[in-house]
Amino acid sequence: MDLEHIRLKAIGVVKNDAAEVPRHWTVSDLRGQLVLDAEYEGGLKDIRPGMRIVVIFLFHRSREYTPDHLRHKPPHHDQVKGIFSTCSPVRPNPIGMSVLTVESVDGSVLAVSGIDMLDGTPVLDIKPYIAAT
């Protein structure tokens, strides 16, 4: 398959007004919105306040990946880790994933908490959160 032909499209955008965004959703109580394009409103059926959702997004402000990013020392760790064991935004593909909590749903706008994405981050997908057992 020719991945060159895969075109991603933003289905919406993350909004928050924080001066600084927490480093990870596990330590964030930052609130904001996922403002989806109106055409996707129908896909939000069954999303309810209190639910956890998986949000797939683009690291749109990250530096370009180069092979020296394969090993990385996260700011909150004292050891170098393999990139696939970290949530570093500088990755072979600049795709991020966060688990957020739905606070409310209004048309094509989700109010959410647990945000660790920058204001303006393009949203690519929302999936149900399912814990591994």
Added chain:
Amino acid sequence: MDLEHIRLKAIGVVKNDAAEVPRHWTVSDLRGQLVLDAEYEGGLKDIRPGMRIVVIFLFHRSREYTPDHLRHKPPHHDQVKGIFSTCSPVRPNPIGMSVLTVESVDGSVLAVSGIDMLDGTPVLDIKPYIAAT
């Protein structure tokens, strides 16, 4: 940001020899491999047998998304659901996510279980699995 300029690249491929793949990783004990390109081997540091990992991949064989896919009846449900509450492969962006278990690591090849992806599926990213609390 111009998403047209985002180029995804496969970092590897899913291998399995199942005639039929389970519908979801939560109900799968299918084993196979994630065969990464050799250049990414260094990024697998700290991945150990027994770990759960999040695998981001491309739904490379899915039909093209059209707006009538916003509501969808999953085969194992009797109700129509919003696409963002399902794991349907026909989505605005054809990106999938599964939580697999690492069985062993050999160079740039991970033996894994819990596979619900077709043989040949392009792998885009591997992330640590972190349960929401």
